[in-house]
Each structure stands twice: as C-alpha cells, then as structure tokens.
Amino acid sequence: MNENSCKDGVCSTEITPTTKTALTEAPATVRKPRYTSRYDEQAWEVNVSLPGVQRDDLTVSIENEILEIQGNRVVAVPESWKPLGSAPVTGAETTYRLRLDVGPEVDETQVSADLNDGMLTLRLPLREAAKPQKIEVR
Amino acid sequence: MKRHTNPTTNDLFSTLEWFFNDSLESFSPLFRETRRILSSASTAANPVNWYEDDENFYALVDLPGVKKDALDLEVEDGLLRLSFSRLSGNPAGDKTETTLRIPEDIDTTAIEAGLEDGVLTVALPKSEERKPVSVKVS
Numbered sequence: 262m263n264e265n266s267c268k269d270g271v272c273s274t275e276i277t278p279t280t281k282t283a284l285t286e287a288p289a290t291v292r293k294p295r296y297t298s299r300y301d302e303q304a305w306e307v308n309v310s311l312p313g314v315q316r317d318d319l320t321v322s323i324e325n326e327i328l329e330i331q332g333n334r335v336v337a338v339p340e341s342w343k344p345l346g347s348a349p350v351t352g353a354e355t356t357y358r359l360r361l362d363v364g365p366e367v368d369e370t371q372v373s374a375d376l377n378d379g380m381l382t383l384r385l386p387l388r389e390a391a392k393p394q395k396i397e398v399r
Numbered sequence: 400m401k402r403h404t405n406p407t408t409n410d411l412f413s414t415l416e417w418f419f420n421d422s423l424e425s426f427s428p429l430f431r432e433t434r435r436i437l438s439s440a441s442t443a444a445n446p447v448n449w450y451e452d453d454e455n456f457y458a459l460v461d462l463p464g465v466k467k468d469a470l471d472l473e474v475e476d477g478l479l480r481l482s483f484s485r486l487s488g489n490p491a492g493d494k495t496e497t498t499l500r501i502p503e504d505i506d507t508t509a510i511e512a513g514l515e516d517g518v519l520t521v522a523l524p525k526s527e528e529r530k531p532v533s534v535k536v537s
Contacts, residue, residue, distance in 0.1 A: 295463075310463035312517040338459070341452045348448035348459075379517015380464030380485070 289333070289354040296359060302393050305367065305385040311357055312379040319381070321374045326364060328372070330381065332357040366391030445481075445497050453531055456502050456523040463517035470514060472521070474507045479521065504529040 296309040307328075311319065314332035322329050336353045344350055363369075363385055371386040450457040462470065464485040473480040479499045504526040512521045 308464065310461075310517070312461035312463040315516060338450055338457070339452075342450035342457060343452065345449040345451055345456075348450055378464055378466055378514075379462070 289356045291356045291358055294330075294332070294357040294359050302387075304387055305363070305383075307361070307381075307383040307385065309357075309359060309381040309383070310379065311376070311381050313355075314357065314376070314379060314381075316376050319376055321372075321381070321383070323363070323367075323369045323372055326362060326367070326369075328361045328363050328383070328385070330357070330359045330361075330383075332381075447499060454524060456505070456525065458499060458501075458519075458521045458523065460497075460499070460519040460521070461517065462514065462519050465514070465517060465519075467514050470519070472510075472512055474501070474510060477501055477503065479510075479523075481519070 294309050294311055296307055298305060298307040300306070309330055311332045311334070313334040313336075318333040318335075320329075320331050334355045334357065336349045336351050338351045340351060342351070349355075366387050367385045368388045373384045375382045446461045448459045450459070458479070460481065462481070462483060465483045469485075470481065470483040473482075477500060479501050480496065481499070482494060482496045484494050501523055502525075506524040506526050509524045510521060512519060514520075
C-alpha cells in the first residue's frame, strides 16, 4: 500500500487513500482503566473502574493465566447538547482494556465478576495448593 | 513490536521485557509491591465533560463505584462540591471530595442531578438573562 519514492537521496513514503481511511475509521480510543487490587489468604480481589460501561458491553475472560477485561463505553448525550472544550460528541466510543497476569495460583474455574455502578469487582480464588498450609509441629 | 504474552519463560531477558510491558501486569509475588504502590497512586481525579444547550449547562463526571446514597452535592460561591464514598470493597473507599467551578449566571435553586453506571450528570439551568432571546423582525 505504501510506495517509497527516492529522488536525489531523499526518500518519501506516500500514504495511499486506503491507509488514510483505515486510520480515520477507527473511532474507539483504547484506554487502560484504573484499578486497585488486594489479596488475602483465599483470593485476589480486583476493582476496575469502568464508568459508563453497561453489562452487555463488557467481556471478561481468563486463559493461560491471563485475565482480560474489555468494556466499551459509548457517549450517549442528546444530539442537542453542544460539547464544550474537549468533551466528546455523542456516539464517541472508548474501549477500556486491561490485561492482568494472574499467575499460576489462581483457580481459573472459580473466577467471579460483578459490575455495579460502573465498577467491576473480580474475585479470583486461589487454588487449594496455593493457600497457606499450616504445618503441625510434632 | 512483538508482544510477550507468556511470562512463564524462565529467561531473564523476557522476564524484563514482560515487566516493562505496561499492557500486561503481574500478580507474581516479586511485582506485587511495585504494583500495589502504582495502583494506589491512580485513584484521584474524576474526569469532567461539559455540554450546553439553550436551557442548561451539563456537567458529566465519572464516579465509578459510587452509589446514589453515598453522594452529596452542594453549591456554594460558584463551586459545585461533590463528596462521595466508593463501594466498601475498594481500598479507596474513604470519603472523597472534589469541586467543580460552575459557570456564572446559573439558577442554583434548580440544579438537577442523576447518577447512572458510575457517571453523574448535573444539569445547571441558565438564568433568564443567559438564555438566547430571539428578536422578532417586524
């Protein structure tokens, strides 16, 4: 798609119209959401801020120790509202994407996720073997 | 650049590459502390977007994890003060306060607010003098 033309030792790359279109037709900005995490002896708990994301627009998956969260947020203000400053226009999309390496100690079959008021709460229970073991002293 | 997605590789270079790749974060014990500090630092700031139409100014504020009854709004001296607490499970769960400077000539007695999916919408009615007046041409 790109054509390099060189003249007198100066090279320039021409971007063909197809490349330009591809750039302007990607409206969703991808952002890493804010999150906090904590753990105890039983599980990890992760809270991910996903303001404006509805349940149907959220996917959470875990595979090969990688937890992937992707939420789509669409600005849905009335057409008559005029954006001021850097406010996004109605219909503008933001994709929140977060990938976490949860390590081998998380039991991937027991992960639970809850979305409430724009906050995703994930609970990642540890495998039995990863929980602290009490060793009896004889 | 090739994304490194398998952090289990036992070679130092790929471990380093993986550590500095910010799209993938780790629960591995070595990095827990670093990550805890980084994630606790990212709790401030609530983005605000402004809109207007003929009748109102609108402020949209991201408040993920904040429930209606955990939010108080107060207007004083041209400032809108939001005080709120997040979901109890969140380490940033203490009372937080943020103030917005509001436009002049607002009818402060008729401000309305709604909270949905962690996004607060505040409608600030323009006072009569501020509204556009159409002049009839005779």
